Amino acid sequence: MTEATIIDSRGSACPGPITDLARAYRNSKVGDLLELWATDKGVQADTAAWAKKTGNEILEVKVDPDKIVVKIKINKR
Amino acid sequence: MEKVLIIGGGGGGLILANHLPRKDFDVTVIDKDEYHYYQPWFLYVAFQGSRRKIWKPIASLLKPGIRFVKDEISEINLDERKVYGTRKTTYDYDKIIIATGTSPDPDSIPGLREIYNEYGDYHSNVQNSLKLWEHIKNFKGGTVALGQAGPVCKCPPSLLEGAFQLEEYLKKKNLKDKTKIKFFTPFPRAYPAEQMNKVVEPMVEERGIEVMTFFDVDTIDTKNKVISSIEGDSINYDLPIIVPPCKGTKIRIVPEKVKNPDRFIITDKKTMRIEGYDNAFAIGDVNTVPTSKTGVTAHLEAQVVSNLLQGVYDEFTGRxxxxxxxxxxxxxxxxxxxxxxxxxxxxxxxxxxxxxxxxxxxxxxxxxxxxxxxxxxxxxxxxxxxxxxxxxxx
Incomplete structure (x- = not known):
């Protein structure tokens, strides 16, 4: 089992968590697991749109009291 | 007297140096350049041909009693508390602040170096901004592809600012009908933060700027004039206005683990302390604080560090x-x-x-x-x- 790379984007309002995800995607390869941590509420819609566009997979979205965790599997790079 | 070494004479470095009381601190600022530049004005140099003098000698911007040394630092050793310059000079310190800003990286994307050298940009320096102005001034119509190559960039508004400046200029020159502005961005919308996007999107539409979202530049074919994205889209261009990806510092830092793969320094987002060190800080664009890379951040972070060094509790709010x-x-x-x-x-x-x-x-x-x-x-x-x-x- 590949260990997920954690992208801690908590507190980021501008440019926001999607910047950190785009950067991680650039450095990723097929099969990688990414875990994006954010406090910005827009992260769910943005990552869903991103996954659709890039052909990657959202495995899980977990809303904790202090953060939103989006687990992503890289299927295309 | 505490010995404070500040690496970098940009906004953050100078504000911090000037805020430390000279009776308690022996402050030295080191920069590889002799001059400080007001970077937000690069936009007006590139899109309006402004000739405003936006630089001053760093030494003239420091209060009396603060030392300025022009030297290119090759290594910062946080464990030995030593900094090495290029002329075999060594500096030691009690407290160190790394404030080197970012460096443009046009070599990380195939084809971008050629564009960077020929067309310039409006983020890197005055020369590049003037180079871009020459191309805009002589532009007679066609497709302009404007955007950031890579998700990490200084000043998030500056990308759309460039598109808006260009549109206004083309309108004045009656070139609007002969031109298409294609704005590309790695983000889901024209402005990355949704709340601000709601404000500016109607202007983008009204001015006929075409937005290509989720477009993160992968390669540029300069022969056929095509920009391709990681996501699989492409743009044909006549005039490319491309802000290169920005990376952190090229200075070697010991231990290396305090830098992330893009050379930014891993920093506590409230105290600006470099992870694992009580006497080392990173402020401004060079750190990994989860906010915009912008002058105001460097300014406010410098004030936080100034307070902490003086024993006054403070933390950065991310403003x-x-x-x-x-x-x-x-x-x-x-x-x-x-x-x-x-x-x-x-x-x-x-x-x-x-x-x-x-x-x-x-x-x-x-x-x-x-x-x-x-x-x-x-x-x-x-x-x-x-x-x-x-x-x-x-």
């Missing part, structure tokens, strides 16, 4: 306040902090005057002479209060 010129004489500000999202703050003429005035009071800001104005301003524009007034939804 940003990025001026955003929407062209045609109006501007807004992108305001937020760690706790509060970006305010959907509408553009006005008065905000444009404020943005323009900043170019004048900037030099006073570096010396701390404008602190009372800023203290009042930051309180007046507190993002929590502003959101209560402007945000349409929670």
């Amino acid at each position: 940003i306040n990025c001026p955003f010129d929407t062209a045609y004489g109006k501007a807004t500000f992108v305001i937020a902090d760690y706790e509060n999202p970006v305010v959907p703050y509408p553009p006005t003429r008065i905000k444009h005057i404020m943005k323009m005035s900043m170019a004048r009071i900037y030099w006073m800001t570096l010396k701390g002479q404008a602190d009372p104005i800023f203290d009042y301003y930051f309180d007046f524009t507190n993002p929590k209060k502003l959101n209560e007034k402007y945000a349409t939804e929670a």
Whole structure:
């Protein structure tokens, strides 16, 4: 089992968590697991749109009291 | 007397140096360049041909008693508390602050170096901005592809600012009908923060700027003039205006683990301390603090570190306040902090005057002479209060 790379984007309002995800995607390869941590509420819609566009997979979205965790599997790079 | 070494004579480095009382601190600022530049003006050099003198010698911007050394640092050893220069010089310190800013990286994307050398850009320096102005001035129509190559960039508003400046210029020159502006961005919308996007998107549409979202530049074919994205899209261009990806510092740092793969320094987002070190800090664009890479961040982080060094408790709130010129004489500000999202703050003429005035009071800001104005301003524009007034939804 590949260990997920954690992208801690908590507190980021501008440019926001999607910047950190785009950067991680650039450095990723097929099969990688990414875990994006954010406090910005827009992260769910943005990552869903991103996954659709890039052909990657959202495995899980977990809303904790202090953060939103989006687990992503890289299927295309 | 505590020995403080500041690496970098940009906004953050100078504001910090000038805020430390000379009776308690022996301060040295080191920079590879002799001059400090007011970077927000690069936009007007590139899109309006402005010849404003936006540089001053670093030494002239420091209060008396602060040492300035022009030297290119090759290594910072946080474990030995030593810094190595290029002329076999060694510096030691009690406290160190790394404030080197970012460096453009046009070599990480195939084809970008050629564009960078030929067309310039409006983020790197005055020469590159002038180079871009020459191309804009001689442009006769066609497709302009404008955007950032890579998700990490200084000053998030500057990308759309460039598109807006260009559109206004083309309209004045009656070239609008002969031109297509294609704005590409790795993000889901024209402006990355949604609340501000709602404010500016109608302007983008009204001005006929075509937006290509989720477009993260992969390669550029300069022979056929095509930009391709990681996501699988492409743009044909006649004039490319591409802001190169930015990376952190090229200085070797021991231990290497304090840098991330893009060479930014892993820093605590509230205290600016470099992970694992009580006596080492990173401020401004070079750190990994989860906020915009912008002058105001460097300014506020410098004040936090100044307080911490003087034994006064303080922490950075993540406050940003990025001026955003929407062209045609109006501007807004992108305001937020760690706790509060970006305010959907509408553009006005008065905000444009404020943005323009900043170019004048900037030099006073570096010396701390404008602190009372800023203290009042930051309180007046507190993002929590502003959101209560402007945000349409929670």
